Structure formats: structure tokens, C-alpha cells
Amino acid sequence: MIISPEVLTIYIIDAIFILFASVAFVISVRIVKNYDVNATTALQYELEKKSYLVATIIRCLFYIKVPFFLFFIFILNNISFVLPGAMCGAGVVNSSSAAVPLLFLKLLNSYLFAYWILLDKDDMSIESQPYIKQKFFLYLLFYLLLITEIYLEFSMFLNIDITSVVDCCGVIFSHTDGSYMAQFFGLPASFYITLFYGNFALLLLSYLVKSRYIFALLNLIFVIVALLSLIAFFGIYIYELPTHHCPFCLLQSEYNYVGYVLYSLLFLGTFNGVVIGLHLFSVDVQKEKMRYSLIFLMLYVSTISYYFLGYYLKNSVWL
Amino acid sequence: MIELKNVSKEYEGGVKALNRVSLKFTEGEVVVLKGMSGSGKSSILSLIAGLCKPTEGEVVVDGKHISKLADHFATSFRRENIGMIFQKYNLIVDLSVQENILLPLVPLNLKNDELEKRLNRELERSNLVSKKDIQVKKLSGGEQQRCAIARANSNNPKIILADEPTANLDEKLSLEFIASLCEMKRENRTIIIATHDPLFFDLDFVDRIVEVGYGKIV
Ligand SMILES: Nc1ncnc2c1ncn2[C@@H]1O[C@H](COP(=O)(O)OP(=O)(O)OP(=O)(O)O)[C@@H](O)[C@H]1O
Ligand SMILES: [Mg+2]
Numbered sequence: 001m002i003i004s005p006e007v008l009t010i011y012i013i014d015a016i017f018i019l020f021a022s023v024a025f026v027i028s029v030r031i032v033k034n035y036d037v038n039a040t041t042a043l044q045y046e047l048e049k050k051s052y053l054v055a056t057i058i059r060c061l062f063y064i065k066v067p068f069f070l071f072f073i074f075i076l077n078n079i080s081f082v083l084p085g086a087m088c089g090a091g092v093v094n095s096s097s098a099a100v101p102l103l104f105l106k107l108l109n110s111y112l113f114a115y116w117i118l119l120d121k122d123d124m125s126i127e128s129q130p131y132i133k134q135k136f137f138l139y140l141l142f143y144l145l146l147i148t149e150i151y152l153e154f155s156m157f158l159n160i161d162i163t164s165v166v167d168c169c170g171v172i173f174s175h176t177d178g179s180y181m182a183q184f185f186g187l188p189a190s191f192y193i194t195l196f197y198g199n200f201a202l203l204l205l206s207y208l209v210k211s212r213y214i215f216a217l218l219n220l221i222f223v224i225v226a227l228l229s230l231i232a233f234f235g236i237y238i239y240e241l242p243t244h245h246c247p248f249c250l251l252q253s254e255y256n257y258v259g260y261v262l263y264s265l266l267f268l269g270t271f272n273g274v275v276i277g278l279h280l281f282s283v284d285v286q287k288e289k290m291r292y293s294l295i296f297l298m299l300y301v302s303t304i305s306y307y308f309l310g311y312y313l314k315n316s317v318w319l
Numbered sequence: 320m321i322e323l324k325n326v327s328k329e330y331e332g333g334v335k336a337l338n339r340v341s342l343k344f345t346e347g348e349v350v351v352l353k354g355m356s357g358s359g360k361s362s363i364l365s366l367i368a369g370l371c372k373p374t375e376g377e378v379v380v381d382g383k384h385i386s387k388l389a390d391h392f393a394t395s396f397r398r399e400n401i402g403m404i405f406q407k408y409n410l411i412v413d414l415s416v417q418e419n420i421l422l423p424l425v426p427l428n429l430k431n432d433e434l435e436k437r438l439n440r441e442l443e444r445s446n447l448v449s450k451k452d453i454q455v456k457k458l459s460g461g462e463q464q465r466c467a468i469a470r471a472n473s474n475n476p477k478i479i480l481a482d483e484p485t486a487n488l489d490e491k492l493s494l495e496f497i498a499s500l501c502e503m504k505r506e507n508r509t510i511i512i513a514t515h516d517p518l519f520f521d522l523d524f525v526d527r528i529v530e531v532g533y534g535k536i537v
Contacts, residue, residue: 052389
């Protein structure tokens with residue numbers, strides 16, 4: 001178990017989350033069950049009024065959740081300083097079985113809540129509120145995911161054993177041992193370059209074609225491709241070390257916190273791209289989202305390329 | 320034009336201001352709502368304006384189910400269709416007369432010459448041309464009420480709602496106010512006045528007097 005002011009902050013914010021999310025959940029159940037657009041009963045008016053309250057709660061949860069995610073990553077890095085053996089967040093993540101699912105769930109939930117907010121905005125912009133039942137039904141599902149996330153978060157911090165020695169990222173993302181990781185890192189540079197830039201080129205093409213499903217799908221694939229190629233290939237140009245594969249160290253001050261920039265650009269870009277496949281927005285909004293997606297991803301690709309090409313220009317060799 | 324169907328309104332704390340009220344107003348009609356203090360007159364006006372929601376029942380204004388609209392839709396509907404006049408004028412006292420009159424037009428994004436046209440029309444009609452740059456707080460009560468009417472009229476609303484409009488005016492000013500209502504009636508606006516001022520009870524241009532008592536139509 002680990003207790004520090006930061007971890008306590010997480011516990012307290014989580015408790016507040018549970019409280020408000022549960023209030024919203026209970027009201028959402030009533031809305032899903034009893035809401036009837038055409039009714040003029042006292043119950044209906046009450047539900048209409050409460051639906052605004054719940055939507056506000058959910059929006060607030062999201063607006064706290066996003067910076068809170070960054071805070072969480074920041075804390076993982078901080079804990080690594082007290083955990084024997086760990087050099088960065090990777091060691092902390094590896095020390096608890098709850099951590100990897102937690103990270104993925106946090107990412108998924110951020111996407112889902114952001115999607116919810118866009119759905120809500122669209123719903124509120126039409127007088128008849130056509131998505132009202134759909135959005136509160138979705139929230140019921142998202143609530144379960146949120147509670148799972150909070151459960152995992154608690155169990156992760158409770159299970160970290162600060163007396164036992166953990167692996168550092170150099171071991172976890174090792175180049176040499178016989179693990180599947182090693183094979184994966186052993187793939188030639190041309191493979192990653194083709195995959196990464198090829199995926200991005202297809203994205204640009206699908207923007208010109210303006211097919212929302214293809215664009216969304218390519219964005220979804222791009223999240224995975226970008227993360228894998230970052231860990232396996234592009235990261236070594238940020239660290240300037242051919243054996244250093246780690247998604248966490250680049251969040252540290254030695255690397256100017258560039259990880260926060262990269263991950264923010266990647267997730268903002270792909271979210272705007274993926275969401276247009278999930279929901280049919282008006283033509284203008286859809287175009288705007290596509291443009292946002294491309295702008296963020298172009299910045300991501302440029303930043304990555306800056307490290308990658310910059311290294312070559314400086315040193316005239318590839319790693 | 321305006322219809323209340325079985326409308327009840329209960330405020331927080333359990334005050335039942337209206338109890339299953341049904342009322343209809345046709346286009347161009349002038350109706351006076353009278354009744355004791357606390358009988359629910361202002362509540363009826365608020366419901367028609369979409370300023371609050373009924374507890375039960377439905378309010379339909381010009382085909383729009385205003386009681387079912389989300390706040391931001393009710394607000395824009397009100398802005399385009401309803402002019403309101405209050406006992407306390409509800410003007411912004413630090414702004415000038417012309418600024419108050421122009422205020423409801425800001426969100427409509429009108430061209431400058433249209434704004435000018437409407438402003439001059441209302442200033443002339445309310446006889447406030449010479450006061451247009453004076454802060455509202457420096458005006459007399461009668462002038463303030465005329466300014467409030469000018470503001471209510473500036474967006475050409477089909478419906479005028481007046482809540483105790485003459486409560487702060489002496490008889491001469493009240494009669495002046497009534498004359499301006501008569502003019503609005505000629506423009507075929509629907510006018511609903513909540514009042515207990517007896518001056519309103521035998522006017523030719525009033526089509527109907529509705530008595531409200533204890534949340535019911537008497
Ligand atoms: N916002 C409010 N919150 C709680 N109770 C209210 C509210 N507005 C009105 N009421 C109550 O509802 C009842 C009806 O009020 P309303 O203002 O409609 O009456 P009224 O006929 O306009 O009275 P008056 O002639 O004095 O203006 C009153 O008992 C009043 O106290
Ligand atoms: Mg009143």
C-alpha cells in the first residue's frame with residue numbers, strides 16, 4: 001500500500017466521483033424508464049428538469065476527469081522515485097496487475113465521456129431532443145465502466161508494495177530477452193516507418209474522399225499504430241538510445257515532458273476522428289471534426305518526425 | 320394562439336399557485352386578468368412567457384409547446400415573440416433610454432439602418448426622443464414606464480404581457496399607458512394584462528376580463 005498526499009488526493013477525488021456519478025446514475029435509470037417526450041405530467045416535467053442536472057453533472061465529471069488523467073500519469077512517475085527498482089511510471093505500472101487494464105480503461109472512458117458530451121451537445125441543439133433516451137442509456141453503461149476504473153485505481157494503489165524491488169523499464173521493455181517484446185522491437189525500421197507514415201497518408205486520403213466511416217476507422221487504427229511505433233521505434237530517437245523503449249520516460253523532465261504533448265496531440269486528434277464514425281453530426285460539424293483531427297495528428301506526426309529526422313541531421317547516422 | 324391546458328403550478332415549499340387552469344387567448348385579443356394578490360396572475364404570465372415551467376399540464380404559444388422547451392429555446396422564442404412590461408419596469412437603470420430599447424435587438428443581428436428605424440419609431444411613439452441619451456435612473460416613473468413599453472415593442476412581438484403595469488403610476492400616467500395599449504391593439508397584437516387597477520375594468524378595447532382566484536379561473 002502506498003499513501004502520499006497525491007495518492008490521497010486521488011482517493012478523495014474518486015470518492016467525489018462515485019458520489020456524483022451515482023446520483024446521476026440513479027436519475028438516469030428513472031429517465032430511461034419513464035421519460036416520455038409528449039407527456040405533460042408532473043413526473044415528466046420533473047424528469048426534464050433533472051435531465052439538465054444530470055447532463056451538467058456528467059459534463060463536470062468529464063471536465064475534471066481529463067486533467068485528472070494527466071495528474072494520474074504524473075503521479076505514476078512520482079511514485080517511481082520511491083519504488084525500489086523503478087525508474088519511471090513503467091515500473092510502477094508493472095508492479096500491480098491492475099495497472100495495465102486501468103490505463104486502458106482510463107483512456108477508453110475519457111473517449112466515451114467526451115463522446116457523451118458531444119452527443120449531449122447535439123441533443124440539446126435540437127428542440128425535440130431526439131437523443132435524450134439514447135444518451136442516458138449510454139451513461140448507464142459508462143457508469144459501470146467508471147466504477148470499474150475507480151475500483152482498479154483503488155486496488156492498484158493498495159497493492160503496490162513499496163518494500164519489494166520491481167523491474168525498471170529497461171527490463172520490462174527489454175531488447176534482448178526472449179520475450180515477444182524483443183521480437184517486436186527487432187522488426188526493421190522500414191516496417192515502422194511504412195506503417196506509421198502509410199497510415200497517416202491513408203488518413204489524409206480519406207479526408208479528401210470524405211467518408212466518415214473510413215476516416216474514423218483509420219483514426220482508431222492510428223492510435224494503436226502510433227503507440228506501438230512510438231514504443232518500438234520512434235521513442236529511441238527521443239531518448240537518443242537504441243535500447244531505450246519506454247512509453248513513460250518521455251514524460252519526465254529530462255525529455256522536456258514531451259510525452260504530455262505527444263499523448264495529448266494523439267488522443268485529441270484520434271478522438272475527433274473516431275467520434276464522427278460513432279455519431280452522425282451535421283455536415284459542418286463533421287467537417288470541423290475531421291479538420292481538428294488532421295491538425296492535431298499533423299502536429300503529432302511533425303513532432304515525432306522532428307526527433308527522428310533531427311537526430312539524423314545532427315549525427316548523420318540512424319540509430 | 321395561446322392555450323393553457325390543465326396547467327398546475329406548484330412552487331418550491333409547496334405553494335400551489337395554479338390548480339388545473341385551462342385558458343385560451345385568440346390572436347389580437349386584449350384580456351385583463353384580475354384577482355386578489357397571490358391568486359396566480361403573475362404565474363400565468365410567467366408560464367406563457369416560458370419564464371418558468373408548469374408542474375403539470377401544457378402551455379402552447381403560437382403553436383409552440385413552450386412549456387416543453389429547454390431553457391435556451393424558450394429564451395429565444397420569448398425574444399422573438401413576446402414583449403414584457405412589469406410593474407417595476409425592469410429596465411437597466413445605468414443604461415440610457417436608447418440602449419435599453421435596443422437591448423432586446425442585440426441577439427437578432429439586425430442591420431444598422433433597421434436598428435435605427437426601430438429605435439426612432441419607438442422613441443417617437445413613447446415621446447422620449449429628447450431623452451434618448453439620458454440614463455434611465457434619471458427619468459420620472461411615467462417616463463420609465465414608457466421606456467419599458469418601447470423596449471417591449473422594439474422587437475415587434477406578437478404578444479404583449481403586462482404585469483401590474485400601472486401600479487407605480489398616478490391616474491394621468493395610467494391613462495396615458497392605457498392609450499398606448501390601445502394603439503398596440505390596433506396593430507393586432509395579443510395583449511394580456513394582469514392587474515387589480517379598476518381603471519382597466521371598463522375599457523372599450525378590452526375584449527375579456529378573466530378573474531383568477533386561489534389558482535383557479537372564477
Ligand atoms: N418564485 C416563487 N416561489 C415561491 N412561491 C411563489 C413564487 N412566485 C409566486 N409564488 C406564490 O404563488 C402564489 C401566486 O403568486 P402570483 O405571483 O402568481 O400571484 P399574483 O396573482 O400575481 O399576485 P399579486 O397580485 O400580488 O402580484 C403566491 O402565493 C405566491 O406567494
Ligand atoms: Mg403578480
